[in-house]
Amino acid sequence: MGDGLLCFCRAGFEPELAAELGERAALAGHPGHARTSRGSGLVEFFPADGDATGLDHALRFRDLVFARQKLLRLAELRELEGGDRVGPVLRVLDTLAAGGLPPFGQLWVEHADSDDGRPLAGLARSFGNALRPALRKAGRLTPRDEPAAPRLHVVLLGGRHLLLARSHPADSAPWPLGIPRLRMHPDAPSRSALKLEEALLVLLAPGDRERLLREGMQGADLGAAPGGWSWVLARHGLMVTAVDNGPMHEELLAAGRVRHVREDGFRWQPRQKLDWMVCDMVEQPRRVAARMAEWFANDWCRRAVFNLKLPMKKRWDETRLCLDLFTSQAGYPVRLRARQLYHDREEITVYASSVD
CATH class of the missing domain: 3.30.2300.20 (THUMP fold)
Structure with a gap:
């Protein structure tokens, strides 16, 4: 019918x-x-x-x-x-x-x-x-x-x-x-927080959000400044390493859940395996996809949410290419979900997981 x-x-x-x-x-x-x-x-x-x-x-x-x-x-x-x-x-x-x-x-x-x-x-x-x-x-x-x-x-x-x-x-x-209707929290360092909030709402099932975002977990935010995505992870109970050469929101750092590391997100490596990595860096999508794959290939994180900034033309072709590139370079099967969210502009948001 x-x-x-x-x-x-x-x-x-x-x-x-x-x-x-x-x-x-x-x-x-x-x-x-x-x-x-x-x-x-x-x-x-x-x-x-x-x-x-x-x-x-x-x-x-x-x-x-x-x-x-x-x-x-x-x-x-x-x-x-x-x-x-x-x-x-x-x-x-x-x-x-x-x-x-x-x-x-x-x-x-x-x-x-x-x-x-x-x-x-x-x-x-x-x-x-x-x-x-x-x-x-x-x-x-x-x-x-x-x-x-x-x-x-x-x-x-x-x-x-x-x-x-x-x-x-x-x-x-x-x-x-x-369209999920979300409101900007007055304490959020930037409107980019809405993008990650929506990603966690859309790309994870309700039971997964409760199970996979818990107090005491460890996460990293690549390209973090001024701290919108770090703030979201911290609100879910994670301890976050915010990686960016730019300045972070002072009140976010003062709360004690976010540690600022002044370093390039394309070079920084964690000392131990993390539960989460998130990334909203403004860079060519293929370079971001390759860097995200490197994290999974080296077993540096269990789950990740990252954005791919798309070109003005042939955006479906670029999307497919970047997702295939990530999958091939990650080195082992990784579960993927990708969506252009309401709070995205010329980009898509990807959720990747190496575990259930």
């Missing part, structure tokens, strides 16, 4: 997501074509064999780099009358239900995070308030929210144009638009 995938991304990165979906789909045996427009924040992908459900199962959300959210596209509604948007949605869902579509556990009415999409936020809220009780009355939505059941997504493309899609909680982002 469904005719393709619908994915959200950062506005301007539609070509990268389209290229990623095309390559991954072809490798999974479901070649097809992407449909998008620059700056839309959305990419649709249609398999040539028409097996959208098979494609949805083959392309797991956790493996996608440039997608903030992955949905199974169900239908497209155009030229809706302004006075009645609810009726057409119900009629389409009635047709789908006749084909075996069960009730949904939640309704999310969304819009793209783009210049054209953001003005639709007010309409999304009001339409959701009108549609939700109608869906429950028609039996298309469970009487109460059931977060473990598949969700119904209504994606507004305009006042009279929308897409219907579904997601499964185990294979999608748990936030509307795929």
Whole structure:
């Protein structure tokens, strides 16, 4: 059921997501074509064999780099009358239900995070308030929210144009638009702290965050100044060595959990194996990937989070090259997850682990 995938991304990165979906789909045996427009924040992908459900199962959300959210596209509604948007949605869902579509556990009415999409936020809220009780009355939505059941997504493309899609909680982002809403902590030395906070939220499972970030662990922050990422690790109970020739935030150092070493992050080596290494250095992505691989090849850390600053062109090609370079030079199997986060700009964030 469904005719393709619908994915959200950062506005301007539609070509990268389209290229990623095309390559991954072809490798999974479901070649097809992407449909998008620059700056839309959305990419649709249609398999040539028409097996959208098979494609949805083959392309797991956790493996996608440039997608903030992955949905199974169900239908497209155009030229809706302004006075009645609810009726057409119900009629389409009635047709789908006749084909075996069960009730949904939640309704999310969304819009793209783009210049054209953001003005639709007010309409999304009001339409959701009108549609939700109608869906429950028609039996298309469970009487109460059931977060473990598949969700119904209504994606507004305009006042009279929308897409219907579904997601499964185990294979999608748990936030509307795929964006976790984080607030800058007043004690954080820099806004870069939000990037690591989001990385730990998105790239690690909830149980892993509690198990793998514990009091007394040891970590290093390469290219640390002024200390945003060191501050995040310290908040999770780690003792941190901050490596940077630049100045660190004085209050962070005064708290006693962060030790500042004035040295180049590409040269410094730990004296013992660390639980964590993080790195947000502004450098060519291939050089960073090679340096991160060196850490794992030499068994200097168990886990790492690092950023790769991408070029302006062929960003999917560079991403794939850097991840392959890291994997080949690490010397042994390393688990990888990579994502362009909401707080990233021209970069992706990678989580690497040599252990469970």
